[in-house]
Amino acid sequence: MKFVALVSGGKDSCFNILHCLANGHELICLANLYPPPSGSDEIDSFMYQTVGYDALKYYAECIGKPLYSQMIRGTAENKELEYARTSNDEIEDLYSLLTNVLKEHPDVEAVSVGAILSNYQRTRVEDVCNRLGLTSLSYLWQRDQAELMSEMCQSGLDAILIKVAAIGLSDNNLGMTLQQAFPVLSSLNSRFGVHICGEGGEFETLVLDAPFFRCGKLVITEQKVLRHTNDDVWYMKLKVEVEKKVPPLPEKQDWSKYLHEPSLLTEEFQEIEDSVNSVDSVDSVSPVDSLGVLGSWKTNTSHIGNKIYICNLSSYKPSVSDQITDIFTQLKGHLDQYNVSFSNIQSVDIFLSDMKDFAQINGIYKSYFTKPLPPARCCVETNLPTKVKALVSLKVLPELTFKEGLHVQSRSYWAPSNIGPYSQTIIDRNEGIAHLSGQIPLIPKTMQLCTTPVKLSATLALQHLDRVKNVVNYPKSLLLVAYITDECWLQTIVQVHNAYTTNDKFIIVQVTDLPKGAPVEWSGLSYKDPEPDLDEESDTEIKDPQKSVTVFFTDSLEELSTTDKNSHYTIYCKPADLMTDLGNLSYEFCPVCKVYRGDQSEFKYGIVKEEGVM
Template identity: 35%
Template sequence: MRVVALVSGGKDSTFNMMQCVAAGHKIVALANLFPYNQSEIDSFMYQSVGHEAVDLIAQAIDLPIYKKCTYGVSKKKGKNYDPCDPSDEVEDLYNLLKEIQNEIEFDGVSVGAILSNYQRIRVENVCIRLNLTPLAYLWQRNQEDLLDDIIKCEVDAIVIKVAALGLEPKKHLGHSLSQLQPYLLSMHEKYGINVCGEGGEYESLTLDCPLFMSRLVVEDSEIVMHQDDPIAPVGYLKFNKISLEFKLPALDLQSRLQGLPLKDSYGYILEDGEEILELSNEEDETENSFLLASEIPQINIKPCLIQQPHYGKSKDGWLWIGGIQGLASNPEEALEEAIDKIKCILHSNAHDVKDVCSVIMYIRDMSEYSQLNATYIKAFNHTNPPTRACVQVPIGHPVQLEVISWKKLTGELAGDGEIDRQTMHVQSISHWAPCNIGPYSQAVKIGDFIHLAGQIALVPGNMQLVSQGIISQCKVVVRHIGRLLTAVDNTVNLRDVVQGICYLTHHNYIDLARRYWESKTNNAIVEYVVVTGLPRSAAIEWQVWAHKHNNQFEYEERGKCIDNYSISLYRRINYDNNVAAIVCRVENIEESQSFDSKIFLEAVSYSIDKLKQGTDHDPNTVYNLKIFYSVFKLNNPEDLLEIMHDFIDGTNVLVYNFIPVIELKNKNTILSICGVRNQ
């Protein structure tokens, strides 16, 4: 990828350029926004102090630089950004990159953001509008590890502004980060400052790094006191004279980078500070390697099970929509049909497409994905779209959808508690977790609930699937889930997952995935489902939801036997009894015996009884059921649909979806019910 690097002169923009080079990209130019007629301005977006050195950095790296002045005016300071005012400083960046596009060809933009959602969201907005890919390889890095990497990779940067308790202008300005590293770590322990200065504690200027052919030499500077506070004084260096000193011996870029602990995208998967992933010598990897498509049993798709759209609405703003199918033979027309059904239900319940927070898309053929996605984008082409999971299952029509929507209650209906929606839609490529450049977000948090998009084992830095087998893919996916949860809420982690679906492409993978998942989580109830295909030909995809107070959920196992059938049920329920989740499996050890639909009625009744336990008389209760059934075990699913039609009258509000699959948790499992009760 040809990349233009946004540079301020600081360590972060410099080190992100090095990360771009390590990831295989080519930097073709630099871009800088400098303050109008001042040494420094208070900008929400850009580092302005030290801008006098930026031209010399361009000379040192031997690249053209494009510059534009900014007044640092911020008109839109909210969580989201819309380009509504041309005087906003974000539009200065848009205009600068647009001008560069008119002169040279490039695809990506290097961004040194670490933690600031404010900056990331605005740079992403500009890049998406210009059809550019933002590359933020420092995003969400542990700051202590990142500072150590910057120093070890020979980025020689000095502190040029301080604005934090424990940092003093006369004492610390002009000192290198390598000198100050121990002191910064001690100030982090004492006062909680960000060691990389991400909280505005300090700004830096890079004097030298392996990308430079010359080093910057500060010949004359002065300290400017911006705020002479006795506790946390604010001051910066104003540079009066800086020069370049050519480095000898003259080496090419590859030689200058040689020997540095600079990792490529795959290197951040192998070792990320949390655990070492042994990707090449894994236990059982050989005998459980990928199966070729020709080895998957051939399925004769029968006429599709026709379901009718229906919904359930809870008293706290949730709207569950089921039975949505696109039956037209053409994929685009089928999805348009399905989305029209969803819009009709949303409208009838005073909801909007923007209120949708989670979508599951079951499709008949992954080769039709690009067609379906093009249509999907038209419907969900707005800021902070819903999460999405996509899997291929043996259905006879192009697409089937499940939808969860939520709308904030107002007035008397809102009650005492204030509930808000928080969406995480990171579109920058980083080493943190896969980006979502497109119509779905990584996570949506509503109150205490967090719904994640389906996760496959993509290497975040290059968005390619991990090349090894199921164990490697499982480890990477579980790591993604944990990171996403913590990014949404730093008090939440992997052990707060309440319920999940693990989609796999072969039954041999189930036990390996189950064992690894259970070693990392805490009583999450999970169904393992074998499907006919996953995005990018992945072997595994996880879709989960978590609760901020998972430690207040009880775990329960129950079961019963009827004739030769066993019904096993696993339940999670919180102490307040306003949320419950179940996984219920029906098994029969006699494969030759035809399935008795009365057993299905018993399983559904058992599932709903356990979901509603303690809330029998609450008319606002909504039950949502995913009913997975094996196409090799169940010959007449239409009988089950008839039972659900009759059964629905005896419940408060029941939303259900039948999903055909290849196989379930073991070869004796006929069907599985994954249910949630929400009030």
């Protein structure tokens, strides 16, 4: 893609440009926001590095690409982690800047941003990108900081510390190169927890030269050390000039030689893949049972514990768009009944009769989820009655105060970006459980599908799920559901699961197709250990998420108690096998072709029972 690079002059924004180039993207121009005249080089921006901004005007000459600059007029009006458009906020200055860039370069498709750990920064750039139809490229996202700093030091990046604001750092550290500062920062990290890459605001840098500085480099001609309003914060005021490179460096190079790209699998998941027996993949999907007798599901809603379940919504309208519109009209009525909105929805399961309808369905779907943190989602193709194009079930959080989540839309090495109306996970803090969206084996940096070898793609998709739950600190597996499109994957999926976790709350189901034609998709639930109540006199029982979810397999539904009003059931089975009258039981019907337990035994029904948490 052709991209504009957001530059602050710091190491992160410049190092991310190098990664963008190494991944085949084309740098078109640079963009920068600078502080208003105030008598100070440093303003208290929640978003932008402003110290050393005077040097940025020379970057166009050094790199040989135009630079578009604009003054910061707004402030941090919206301090929420998930950003929504806010008047007079400094993020609207970024929107205005990139809008002007697109007027001059309408072929620009992406934006380079150097976020490492900052969700605050990432979500704001992604919001602007979404509004402008751009893709965020964030290859430093979630990288290990010690590993990343080591790579920067070896990359040919010439950067110095121009601001320090952390315990153990003083004006004596100003002017240090990254190579000189690395051991100091590593020591401070082990002693005081200082972020090695400065992600906690411990320091800021200025890049004087980089491999893609084709035409020149910055040379410092004057420098002055200043103390900020806080006695522990020091920064440098610099004067620089450009030293030309004659002749200029070639515009096209093998940029990968300057980088150490992270391995596709982490060491942990490489060990999992290595432990799995090889299975030859097949080119065609194995036959599955025909629909047979139609199931007898019914739409049902219930409020159990702290969760609202709205399940089995379908329609018999004539067209796909009519059916989805009708389903969401029904859904709106149910949400109104419980006095909640679309923002309260935690997760959505969508079963389609034909994956070719997905684009049309998604176009309507996304119009209902326009605010930050849309629901987690799992979408598969499976057997449905002839005239039914979609079956939809949802879980809803009555209290938005307990809702948290993760919606990463930037392209990186970390995990696939969700460029769409669904989050990687939505958490109910009151329940203590994270609902994880389905993950398929996409290669994150390219968003291309990995299908072979079988054990690699099965392991990669599970690594994506694992990374999501670890980022949000809900690292323990509570439930795993693996969707496969061919039985030849069954043995591999079981082996990968067993190498990953000893948790036996595990269901494997076969369906007819998955997003992008993927052969496997992992989804599920995760949790973290309950935090103990520090009040010794408190008699409140600590909630244990493990006890709220049960998985079992059966060949008959007769053992289900249709009078159980305190539990919700998710039932995976063939449509023809859902013939029993389930009375007023709260249940979601998941139509699939086959159901397997973790020992590869096939059953008619795989059932997840969720007990209400008050």
